[in-house]
Amino acid sequence: xxxxxxxxxxxxxxxxxxxxxxxxxxxxxxxxxxxxxxxxxxxxxxxxxxxxxxxxxxxxxxxxxxxxxxxxxxxxxxxxxxxxxxxxxxxxxxxxxxxxxxxxxxxxxxxxxxxxxxxxxxxxxxxxxxxxxxxxxxxxxxxxxxxxxxxxxxxxxxxxxxxxxxxxxxxxxxxxxxxxxxxxxxxxxxxxxxxxxxxxxxxxxxxxxxxxxxxxxxxxxxxxxxxxxxxxxxxxxxxxxxxxxxxxxxxxxxxxxxxxxxxxxxxxxxxxxxxxxxxxxxxxxxxxxxxxxxxxxxxxxxxxxxxxxxxxxxxxxxxxxxxxxxxxxxxxxxxxxxxxxxxxxxxxxxxxxxxxxxxxxxxxxxxxxxxxxxxxxxxxxxxxxxxxxxxxxxxxxxxxxxxxxxxxxxxxxxxxxxxxxxxxxxxxxxxxxxxxxxxxxxxxxxxxxxxxx
Amino acid sequence: xxxxxxxxxxxxxxxxxxxxxxxxxxxxxxxxxxxxxxxxxxxxxxxxxxxxxxxxxxxxxxxxxxxxxxxxxxxxxxxxxxxxxxxxxxxxxxxxxxxxxxxxxxxxxxxxxxxxxxxxxxxxxxxxxxxxxxxxxxxxxxxxxxxxxxxxxxxxxxxxxxxxxxxxxxxxxxxxxxxxxxxxxxxxxxxxxxxxxxxxxxxxxxxxxxxxxxxxxxxxxxxxxxxxxxxxxxxxxxxxxxxxxxxxxxxxxxxxxxxxxxxxxxxxxxxxxxxxxxxxxxxxxxxxxxxxxxxxxxxxxxxxxxxxxxxxxxxxxxxxxxxxxxxxxxxxxxxxxxxxxxxxxxxxxxxxxxxxxxxxxxxxxxxxxxxxxxxxxxxxxxxxxxxxxxxxxxxxxxxxxxxxxxxxxxxxxxxxxxxxxxxxxxxxxxxxxxxxxxxxxxxxxxxxxxxxx
Numbered sequence: 001x002x003x004x005x006x007x008x009x010x011x012x013x014x015x016x017x018x019x020x021x022x023x024x025x026x027x028x029x030x031x032x033x034x035x036x037x038x039x040x041x042x043x044x045x046x047x048x049x050x051x052x053x054x055x056x057x058x059x060x061x062x063x064x065x066x067x068x069x070x071x072x073x074x075x076x077x078x079x080x081x082x083x084x085x086x087x088x089x090x091x092x093x094x095x096x097x098x099x100x101x102x103x104x105x106x107x108x109x110x111x112x113x114x115x116x117x118x119x120x121x122x123x124x125x126x127x128x129x130x131x132x133x134x135x136x137x138x139x140x141x142x143x144x145x146x147x148x149x150x151x152x153x154x155x156x157x158x159x160x161x162x163x164x165x166x167x168x169x170x171x172x173x174x175x176x177x178x179x180x181x182x183x184x185x186x187x188x189x190x191x192x193x194x195x196x197x198x199x200x201x202x203x204x205x206x207x208x209x210x211x212x213x214x215x216x217x218x219x220x221x222x223x224x225x226x227x228x229x230x231x232x233x234x235x236x237x238x239x240x241x242x243x244x245x246x247x248x249x250x251x252x253x254x255x256x257x258x259x260x261x262x263x264x265x266x267x268x269x270x271x272x273x274x275x276x277x278x279x280x281x282x283x284x285x286x287x288x289x290x291x292x293x294x295x296x297x298x299x300x301x302x303x304x305x306x307x308x309x310x311x312x313x314x315x316x317x318x319x320x321x322x323x324x325x326x327x328x329x330x331x332x333x334x335x336x337x338x339x340x341x342x343x344x345x346x347x348x349x350x351x352x353x354x355x356x357x358x359x360x361x362x363x364x365x366x367x368x369x370x371x372x373x374x375x376x377x378x379x380x381x382x383x384x385x386x387x388x389x390x391x392x393x394x395x396x397x398x399x400x401x402x403x404x405x406x407x408x409x410x411x412x413x414x415x416x417x418x419x420x421x422x423x424x425x426x427x428x429x430x431x432x433x434x435x436x437x438x439x440x441x442x443x444x445x446x447x448x449x450x451x452x453x
Numbered sequence: 454x455x456x457x458x459x460x461x462x463x464x465x466x467x468x469x470x471x472x473x474x475x476x477x478x479x480x481x482x483x484x485x486x487x488x489x490x491x492x493x494x495x496x497x498x499x500x501x502x503x504x505x506x507x508x509x510x511x512x513x514x515x516x517x518x519x520x521x522x523x524x525x526x527x528x529x530x531x532x533x534x535x536x537x538x539x540x541x542x543x544x545x546x547x548x549x550x551x552x553x554x555x556x557x558x559x560x561x562x563x564x565x566x567x568x569x570x571x572x573x574x575x576x577x578x579x580x581x582x583x584x585x586x587x588x589x590x591x592x593x594x595x596x597x598x599x600x601x602x603x604x605x606x607x608x609x610x611x612x613x614x615x616x617x618x619x620x621x622x623x624x625x626x627x628x629x630x631x632x633x634x635x636x637x638x639x640x641x642x643x644x645x646x647x648x649x650x651x652x653x654x655x656x657x658x659x660x661x662x663x664x665x666x667x668x669x670x671x672x673x674x675x676x677x678x679x680x681x682x683x684x685x686x687x688x689x690x691x692x693x694x695x696x697x698x699x700x701x702x703x704x705x706x707x708x709x710x711x712x713x714x715x716x717x718x719x720x721x722x723x724x725x726x727x728x729x730x731x732x733x734x735x736x737x738x739x740x741x742x743x744x745x746x747x748x749x750x751x752x753x754x755x756x757x758x759x760x761x762x763x764x765x766x767x768x769x770x771x772x773x774x775x776x777x778x779x780x781x782x783x784x785x786x787x788x789x790x791x792x793x794x795x796x797x798x799x800x801x802x803x804x805x806x807x808x809x810x811x812x813x814x815x816x817x818x819x820x821x822x823x824x825x826x827x828x829x830x831x832x833x834x835x836x837x838x839x840x841x842x843x844x845x846x847x848x849x850x851x852x853x854x855x856x857x858x859x860x861x862x863x864x865x866x867x868x869x870x871x872x873x874x875x876x877x878x879x880x881x882x883x884x885x886x887x888x889x890x891x892x893x894x895x896x897x898x899x900x901x902x903x904x905x906x
Binding site: 002004006008009071075076082086104105106108145149167168171172174175176177371374375376378379380417418420421423427 | 455456457459461462524527528529535539557558559561598601602620621624625627628629630824827828829830831832833870871873874876877880
């Protein structure tokens, strides 16, 4: 029985899996807020590479991964699948626990998988510069890493609160040649407007998105890139689930439960979609798919399935998704990557159609599981990824009660090397749990855009 | 041609390689400063586990790695050997560059290799607590990781300067259940004595060693552990070189140059000793072995081969080694792990006997190579490990001139996730190079202990 199931670099998947080909019902189309008509390819051309737009709208089941992309992926893929034997022993569970580890990528999470692909297509099209926003810093780091490799310039608008809190993330991006500024900046109309009203603001992801989109629209040969939510981002992450299935085959295991945390939905989609494919096709109907979110930002568990904007300012297309309302600003929990009011439209539709169970946890119980996991398996997880650990631990404890011998698989989407101040807050008892902010959410949900399709 | 050569977990070496069995001349024995006689096993028993003392003095060529140790090693071993293709292209070199990457261990460096083994033998002997010192924090983190796995308590005296500079390292150790205090503390005689004289001292490795040794001697069931210099530490690191040789075989390559940075000497020993074995046996006389050190602390390149203390206070055994004098305090360069006045006695003897070439570099040129490497290969290296990169780059540029097609292999001993403030200093032009501190070294070398053997 092996602790770590590894694949050879030849076994990096040769194609991405596009779940749009298999879904019994596709989500309703995104809407252009200017025309209130469904978004077409031409609406996206000013800021996205053509091939990414094609992938966004494609219903082809498998899409070839270019050799150039696979070659860069070999810097850290295939990623290992681990058996968490010490954790099993600690929990005295009858279950088996496996985890797929995405934290070995140079920027430290799964985000690199899509950054490489997105930058490749932009480079191929002659784009010389990419602008983006970053909250926690994982996505900005990943884009910096990928642009450096392909020789593009990179401009990152980092939410000022995070920028001040996580100086190492900024230096990491600069080491990879990117420029990183605290948002709001005085370099965009959007930023200046906010600064005029509130010079001391800590910023928000919504503002940073507006700045990056404006930057891309206004600069020569510059595109925009997004690290989650969109269909093509979920697509690029399916290397995770495809590798996991191959590794489970080698281990002669069948997954009974597949778990991942869900913020915008991309690491969840990455591991889950290939398993949902097998559910839909009838190859394996019994795998339970679980999305885990913070109680302080319970998009799938307490949100509405409705049309809403992707950003606070209402500049992005209006998407059909689970949402807490685009005006909802989640409490300042330590999982920055899970503080998003919406959810990937594909993940949302699959949840609405009953393919996904969603659960939520408070941050103290999540950190408790994270510290226990670090003690058993060595790896200190990102707070986001620790949500998946907590759900896996709970499933394993259920099995201990029932005596079931389930195989539980979760996605450990990143390491926590840059999140240690959160661990300090937890270890010193200073981490606060937030009750479900029902009032705030009710208020925010009252303000959804009206769409008739 | 593969980018990443991986081994299966069954291929973790089953034995450590003990170079003491093969050396034409062994180093002169360490001397007990109390008796001025060679150190015997009984001198070490109060603070080291029996099996580690046996390994320290053994001349058996191969020593079995216990299954329990190999099982923990599977959490991150075998480590990958990478071909640095993008770096080669960048340098337009005719050489091939490979690197062995030890930064995937949970604490982030090769130090975990010996921490696991040391804690295992201590646990087996019923020891319940281990005390140690740490400078940069890599060793303290590794011991915290290993003690947590085996259920021992861990006490780390961290040099106060580092403690204040790298708060994340301390939190990492605490997450793994260790206690970590800034040294000097008021918990030991040694610490109190220093604080009385100088309450605001930033501490030093020498003081921290004294505190940890005193702690181990005074506490019930507590031993001491050291992360470099000693024979058994070098022994445990030989998994690195053994794996590398197997991986080169798979790649159908023969190493012409093997490079590692050298502070206390353990990561260098780890990759180099199996290659030196083949030099000594005549199997392969042509491999050049290169140790790289900072110009600010040039132990092998400017030091004396002489008997000296391992610590500043003169409490440790007196060892025959290259030394800058135990009173030498190196300038505050950003490679904390290379700021040591001495060098492992085995590495020293091999250098004295002509098996090793030593070179030194200033820190700005080292960081230049580190940033170039990060841009090509993704990984942001620890400043210590970046010394090896700089030497590899220079070798590759030599080949570009001569047209030679050498195969260059270096050990990338750790990642730089907790060293990003050094990168910031470099990127902002604030990093200072120190001239070879000839006066300081001359002064310090005037104060060596007198030993007659």
